[in-house]
Amino acid sequence: MGTYITFPELFILLPLLGGIIAFFVSSGPAAKRMALFVSVLVWAIFVVALFYTDRTKYIAYNNVNYLWLKYLGSNYYVGLDAMGRMLVGLTATAFPLIFIATAKNNVSHPKSFYGLMLLSQAGLMGVFCAFDALTFYFFWELALIPVYFLCSKWGGEKRIQATFKFFVYTFVGSLLMLIGIIYVYLHTEPRTIEGGITAVHSFTVGSFYNVALTAMEQKWLFVLFFVAFAIKMPIFPFHTWQPDAYDQSPTPVTMIMSGIMVKMGLFGVVRWLIPVLPLATKQFASIAIILSIIGIVYASCLAMVQDNIKRLVAYSSIAHIGLMCASIFALNPTSVQGAMIQMFTHGINIIGLWIVVELIERQTGIKNISALGGLAQKAPTLTILLVIVAFANIALPLTNAFPGEFMMLSGLYEVKTWYAIAAGLGVILSAVYTLNMIQKVFYGHTNDLTQTVKDIAWNEKLALIIIVAFVFVLGIYPQLMIELTKESVAYLLTTMR
Amino acid sequence: MDIQAYIALSLTLFTIGVVGVLTRRNAIIIFMCVELMLNAVNLLLVAFSKMHALSPTAKALPTYASDAQIFVFFIMVVAAAEVSVGLAIIVMMYRNIHSVDVNFLNRLKN
Amino acid sequence: MNHISQFVWLIPVLPLIGFLANGLGRNYLSKSVAGFMGSGVVLGSFVLSLLVFMQVQSGVTMNLHYFNFIQINEGITIGFDYKIDQLSALFLLIITGIGFLIHLYSTAYMHEESGKDFAKYFAYLNLFVFSMLLLVMGANYIILFIGWEGVGLCSYLLIGYWYKNNHYTDAAKKAFIMNRIGDLGFLLAVFWLIAKIGTIQYDEVFNAANLSRLSAFDISGITLLLFVGATGKSAQIPLYTWLPDAMAGPTPVSALIHAATMVTAGIYMIARSNALFSLAHHTQTIIAVVGLATALLAASIAIKQNDIKKILAYSTVSQLGFMFLALGTGNYVAAVFHVLTHAFFKALMFLGSGSVIHAMGGEQDIRKMGGLHKHMKVTSITFLIGCIAISGIPGFSGFFSKDEILAGAFSHHIALYGVALFTALLTAFYMFRLYILAFTGSFRGTQDQAHHLHESPAAMTIPLTILAILSIVGGYVGVPEALGGHHALATYLSPVVPSAEHALSHQTEYALMGLSTVLVIGAIAFAWFRFKGNQAEGPATGFGKILENKWYVDELYEKIIVQPLKKTASFLQSILENKVIDGFVNGVGKAVNYGSRQLRWLQSGQVGAYILLMVIGMLVLFIIQLFL
Known part of the structure; x- marks a missing residue:
């Protein structure tokens, strides 16, 4: 004691x-x-x-x-x-x-x-x-x-x-x-x-x-x-x-x-x-990976047809988590390391998305993408911060999600080529639904519902700016997170040998 | 007398009691049947007690012959208490629903 | 360690600082400050690039390591490294040089925007220059990819700059997504490299030891996937349809991103990877054929377009096709050469068209122009120089680069040459169609517009003039031996990019040059007689209609990709998700519910039944006790 x-x-x-x-x-x-x-x-x-x-x-x-x-x-x-x-x-x-x-x-x-x-x-x-x-x-x-x-x-x-x-x-x-x-x-x-x-x-x-x-x-x-x-x-x-x-x-x-x-x-x-359970893991790893990858493509497809912005983010999250799970079961240093750091970055980024979603819902009272529009005119600061977080969500380079996603896909590729191809489809689809959402909600003209929207308040701005700082710092120097977690990666892989 | 006879008698009484509880709907009769079962057990206890008193072990253990009979007293006391409570319930039931038929007592269901 | 490398x-x-300053200060900066800063930082980069270029020209290349971007235990190490050699130094000059001119031009072109949007525009433009510089300076495929996606992002932001218009944002979205499809191919190639040789540093990938570890299949696969990446970024079949739509952005953006720099990233990447591509003959054939097909397809569409920017866009696609043809025939120097000259004359023409649009008050339809020469002399003359250069009239820059590509195609296969020559004739034809309809004859626009016609301010005409001069003289860095030159560009690039071995005799080259020159002049003359009267073309019919509708490729993609994808997604949502999976989950809940409702009948509330069950239970227990 x-x-x-x-x-x-x-x-x-x-x-x-x-x-x-x-x-x-x-x-x-x-x-x-x-x-x-x-x-x-x-x-x-x-x-x-x-x-x-x-x-x-x-x-x-x-x-x-x-x-x-x-x-x-x-x-x-x-x-x-x-x-x-x-x-x-x-x-x-x-x-x-x-x-x-x-x-x-x-x-x-x-x-x-x-x-x-x-x-x-x-x-x-x-x-x-x-x-x-x-x-x-x-x-x-x-x-x-x-x-x-x-x-x-x-x-x-x-x-x-x-x-x-x-x-x-x-x-x-x-x-x-x-x-x-x-x-x-x-x-x-x-x-x-x-x-x-x-x-x-x-x-x-x-x-x-x-x-x-x-x-x-x-x-x-x-x-x-x-x-x-x-x-x-x-x-x-x-x-x-x-x-x-x-x-x-x-x-x-x-x-x-x-x-x-x-x-x-x-x-x-x-x-x-x-x-x-190392023996069973070896045996079932491919099933777990396949399930996860089906989940990536499936959830990305569903995210494309969601009109409810909260459900869209939810399906997007399922796709991202699927990629992490698949990479963990890929069990090679690259993919596991990628999944490790992605656990952190995904958590930060998605909170940023929710902050924006919450703000929209609170101000307009709706969460339907199709009924919104033109927020960029009413809330420019919000739009800029959201666009940054959204692009981090689709893993643009120099945002924090890119190194993780790159490592995960690279690791999956080492296991089987088509894993990386299928998971990569999710990357493309994620661009489709995210850009769609940005376009429908923020671009275009305002309507009756969005006419009265006010820009972001100081507290939300502070939170989003902190998140954006994470996005860039960890995007430009991901090694910070890799150093923090590499010990666990090495340990996990030794248990499998 | 042979112990078998006591066992047979008390089994018969017990079975009559069980069957009575199962088949009758009048609370008082069910109650009497419960008493019948209790007394069947009492009878058996007394019979075994008597049988053990004759056995050699009884010489070594002084309470060996009387334990069962004390049980019987306990049962009779508890039964008496039960009768008073049970009859009170039945009386209250009769006052409320003017019947002592247990099938009316299904309010717990819903 | 030479001193210049400390400033690389x-x-x-510098552009990044410009981006941050303009982006964060957009509410406070005046337009002149924003414009000055936006252009100034690019000028600073240009000066530095010039110093670097001179250093490199004297034979000094630099590999600079800053920090480890990704370093995995028992895995790959990716450094944040720059590689400055002959190839990247040349691109640095193109990007910052033309970039600066276009920034300068933009200060005048975008002057009607509000101060906030003006600063935003310059911030995006600076960010683009930053990404593009990263792309060419990176010493490995990941730094290249950072820039690669970065320019895609800036392209998205700038195409959708006027975000209130849904068509524009649609175009922006399309550009980004199509680029992403290519990017996936690129990433897969990178993964392949990592899996096979464990490195993506150029110097390590291209050394003989590592190349020999790759099987023929590996090399074909990697190069093919890299090429898929290039088709996205450089607008080749099948991913070219975003580029014409990208004309929704402000015109200077089209000049910088969609003509001079970003779209040449694919060519840069393949030229950079020439060690790999030279080993992959199948891929080279595919690249040559795809490039040529794109060139022909785009040129054929350009003939029937009426939007001045659309014509230039298809022309860009077509010219990029030429560059890929050069790459596919192993003629890397010619491809880079054409990137250089094309950057001059196409940027010139885009800026010229911007000047026209500016004067016409936003009108882009050439059927409503005409006779502009009288009103805008500088624009008209510089535009004409651009047209001559792109057509390949001897003495202008386009002639030298295009001729080199044609010669390379000829030495490869006569069919390639034939089609390429035909495409070159189409190019001359549609370019002069554009020039004749827009600048000669009489004005066909509204009274209002006629009144408003004026030459653009100096900030716009100066870049035009500079680019016009470059369009003329730019070709003289690559005068072939046949014409008594010694191809300075090839010599300069030789440490990085090997020259193609020309098996052609000088006589053959003269013949080819003569043939193409004569035919091009013929095509121009045909255009002149066809359009000089400015008679408007009637509604297109038959084949013309197909061309006008761009071979219906967009509609085809809509039918075979977009719609099925949407249908599948809706199907998954309504059937699989809601009915099957969620149905199963809820079904389990309902089954439990139903089961307990059935079991409830046992709790009848009948005292007798309870006792009976109890007795039965006891009997069962007795029996178990006794007999089992």
């Missing part, structure tokens, strides 16, 4: 406590201010943590390992490795952005709203820090449940239906994963823990990685885990909850879901699926 |  508090604990505990306190503060604006304060504080701590990455020196700051359910062999074991650090960074960066961008929105019951938002941040942080399967599962659900309440209380007209579908769908996945976790757990080696107690089995990541499972067992377990993660990401054909949920959730929550929560699935694959 | 990074960065 540590004598001082560590970074992962801070990342989890600060939002957790902040969230609980937010329920009881005196007023709504106070809750809003507190949420912003806590998220910025977490972000600041994350920045500090970036300098404590030396494994040999700082392991004590980055890992904590308490016994909590000792007879079960489960530890409260959280820590930061390279990939975890990056996704924690995404979570820590995304929440202040979300709070800044929605600072002027008035939600009903702000105390519970911001409380739940912070709780979901705590859950997400926990997921990315957990090194113990039970802890991981615990946080996995902790991240889900606040989001369920947020959607079902503050969502759109059909929120109950959409949320119910979303919740049941992901929950089924979670339970499948729980079965898988328990099965693996029951096959782990006994080990001695502190105080002379011997646990029969163990949930820690180390014992999961060393578990001896036959090829047949691995196959079944792979299906269990993969379905759980595939639903979360989501990849074809497990994706139908997503457009509904994105459409009906309040936008801040959509940002969390599309920016961060979908990364939980990818993260799960990298940390809990591939190293635990 | 400034060449692209």
Whole structure:
């Protein structure tokens, strides 16, 4: 047990406590201010943590390992490795952005709203820090449940239906994963823990990685885990909850879901699926890739015919996630590295898109592309910032998405030529629907609905400018992210050998 | 007397009780049948108790012969309490719906 | 380390600074400041490029490494590197030189825009120059690709500059998407290279050791895919239809992007990769045939167009086809040479047409012009020089480059030569048709326009004059040996681009030159007699109608690609997504719901039934206990 508090604990505990306190503060604006304060504080701590990455020196700051359910062999074991650090960074960066961008929105019951938002941040942080399967599962659900309440209380007209579908769908996945976790757990080696107690089995990541499972067992377990993660990401054909949920959730929550929560699935694959079940991964990798690639083309096609701007972004997100998932299963250094950095950039960029979408919906009250038009005249700053983010979304060079996409496609090409060709079609289609959206919404003449639109307010501008800064800095010097994550890439690939 | 005879008698009584509970709709008769089942069990307990008293083990364990009979007292006490509560319920039921037919008691369904 | 290499990074960065300053300050800058800054930074780049060019001319090339763009453990390393050699230095001069002239021209041409849009325009233009410079300066395919997509973006932004008009933004979208299709081909070629030899640095790809690791199939595939990329950017069959539509942008943009620089990126890329392409004979044949087919197709369409910019656009497509013909016949120097001369005379003609449009108050239909020579002498004369140059009259720049291409085609295959010569005649014909209809005869526009006709201001005529002079003298850098020259350009480029070996005797060359000159003059004379009276052509019929409608290629694409794609997408949306997948998901939910409703009948509320079930359950338990 540590004598001082560590970074992962801070990342989890600060939002957790902040969230609980937010329920009881005196007023709504106070809750809003507190949420912003806590998220910025977490972000600041994350920045500090970036300098404590030396494994040999700082392991004590980055890992904590308490016994909590000792007879079960489960530890409260959280820590930061390279990939975890990056996704924690995404979570820590995304929440202040979300709070800044929605600072002027008035939600009903702000105390519970911001409380739940912070709780979901705590859950997400926990997921990315957990090194113990039970802890991981615990946080996995902790991240889900606040989001369920947020959607079902503050969502759109059909929120109950959409949320119910979303919740049941992901929950089924979670339970499948729980079965898988328990099965693996029951096959782990006994080990001695502190105080002379011997646990029969163990949930820690180390014992999961060393578990001896036959090829047949691995196959079944792979299906269990993969379905759980595939639903979360989501990849074809497990994706139908997503457009509904994105459409009906309040936008801040959509940002969390599309920016961060979908990364939980990818993260799960990298940390809990591939190293635990290497044999089955080898066997099923091509199926996973094919499903993902079908998803890319399919979702891109659907994005082209969407009239609802939120659904369009949702399908675009499915396509992007599909590419990342395919590249992870391509299992070569180039593609995995690409997927790693894309997890971060996609999260940042899509939050930028949602900020714009939210603004349009709030001002005009509609989300139909065909009914909009001419916003560029009314809101030039917004248009410029959106065009930058949109072009980042279609991976134009010198924006942050390009290096990742380039690496992913290059890695996929090394596996099979037609993977890269099919995934590349998605790249073309993404240009089609994104440019279509820009044209229909921003260009052309104004109409009655868009006549009264005002340009972007300072808070949204600030959030978008931060995002644009990320777009360019990481686009021109992607090596920053590659350095941050290459350790995890190398580790993942050694587990496959 | 042979223990078989007691077992047969109490089984018969118990079965009559079960069948009564299953087939009758009058709450009071069902109630009486429940009592019948309880008493069948009581009878069996007493019979076994008597049988064990004659066995050699009873010499070594002083309470060996009387345990079952104490059970019977317990059952009788509980049964008496049950009768009072049960009859009270039946009386209330009769006051409310002017019937003691259990088939009217299906309000839980919806 | 020579001192100039320390300033090379400034060449692209200066336009970038101009872009940032104009872009961020667009609400505050006055028009004169914006225009001055926009042009000034390009002039700065031009001066630096000139210094670099002189350095390179003395035989010093530079490889500059700045930082690692992408470096993957156990994977590829891609540096942010510049390579300044003879080829890129030449392109630097073309881009910044012509770029500066066009910036200068734009300060006058765009003067009616509001201050904000004016600054925006210059910001985009600067960004374009930046991207184009990156494209030619990159030392590997990725830096090239950054510029490659960057110019595509700027092309998109500038075509859709007047964003309120949906037709214009449609054209912008089309340009970007068609470019992206080509870009996918390019990327696949890059992936192929990475997979096979693990590097995309030019110096490493083109060295003999690495080339020998590629099988013949690899080389054919890579070059073919690179060529697909080039067809997108350089508007060749089948991806050429965006370029005529791209004329929706402001005219100086058409001159800079869609004539002089961006569209030649494909030629630059192939010339740069000549080591690969020289090994791929099948690809070369395909390139030659596609180039020639494009040249012929576009020239045939240009004959029947009436929009002054559309004619020039199809002419550009056609001339690009010529350049690809040169590339396909292994005549890389000729292709680069033609890029150079074409940049002069086509930029000249576009700017000239801009001057005309400016004077006509936005009218672009040549049927409504006529007799403009009287009103705009400078424009008319410079435009005529452009027409003569493109037609290939001896003594003007186009003659030398075009002749070299024709000679190369002749030494390759007589059929190639025949078609190319025919296309050259068409070129002369439609160019003089344009000139005669627009500048000679009597004016056919409205009274209002006639009143308004005037010569353009100096900021527009000076670039025209400079370009006209260059269109005349530009060819003398490549005078062939047959005419007593020693082809300075070929000598200059020889370290990077090998010259084609001419097997032709001087006599043959004289004959070819004579033949083409005579025929071209004939074609011009035919155009003169056909159109001198300015009699308007009646509605086109038969074959003419097909040409007027551009061989219905757009309609064909709409039918076989766009519509099926849309239909498939709607089908996927309405059937697969909503009915099958979501139907299945919701079906599971409904099945559970239905099942529980059926099971509910067990909960009848009948006490007797419950007890019966309980007894049965107990009996079952007893039986299990006793017998199992």
